[in-house]
Amino acid sequence: MSEDHSPSASSRPRRQPRVGNTSTGVRKAASKSNRSRAREFALQALYQHIVGRNDATAIDMFTRDLAGFHKADSAHYDALLHGCITTEADLDALILPMLDRQFSEISPVEHAVMWIGVYEFQHCADVPWRVVLNECIELAKEFGGTDGHKYVNAVLNGLAPKLRSLEVAADKGKQAAD
Known part of the structure; x- marks a missing residue:
């Protein structure tokens, strides 16, 4: 009978869960909040709506x-999915003037992220405008085309002062004071 000189499982250090970004810049699952996950699922669902015109209930x-x-966060997912589908014409009316091309030339992923x-x-005042912007950029990086996140950034950054005027102005005032 040979002796096993390897350290026992109980004496080995435990592996820490991975957090942060992968080598491609995508956030690792362990670091995503419930709301970030809700946005991801809402994006997938909205993609189905845009591409397949599938019924919201089936999606x-x-x-x-x-x-x-x-x-x-299922409540946030519900708000995003049903809110975006219900108000899609209003959302498009706000987005269209910011575009340099027609919606038909925009990726359905970037369209849904916008x-x-x-x-x-408009509807989630509890989420700071910079968080909304950053989360949408991350969604576009993870699911969209190579430079789609830059386009999403430009459009949403252009709309933020109009849709969150007081918050954006206060934020810019803080930056100027620093």
């Missing part, structure tokens, strides 16, 4: 069955 049922949905951003600017 919702399908999305709730996806792996990991239980970790998302909807999420504009909807949150």
Whole structure:
């Protein structure tokens, strides 16, 4: 009988969960908040709506069955999905003047991300405008085309002063004072 000189499992240091970004810049799952996850699922659902014109109820049922949905803020997901679909014409009316091309030339992913951003600017006052902007940029980086996040950034950054005027002005005032 040979002796095992390897350290026992109980004496080995425990592996720490990975957090931060992957080598491609995408946030690792362990670092995502429930709201970030809700935005991801809402994006997937809105993509189905834009591309397939699928019914919101069918999209919702399908999305709730996806792996990991239980970790998302379902109330925020509901607000984003149903709010964006219900007000899509109003959202598009705000976004269109900021575009340098037609919606048909915009990726459905970037289109859906812009909807999420504009909807949150208008209806989620508890989320700071910079958080909305950063979350949407991250969504576009993770799910969109190579430089789609730059386009999303330009559009939402252009709309923020209009949709969150007091908050943006106060933020810029702080920066000028620093």
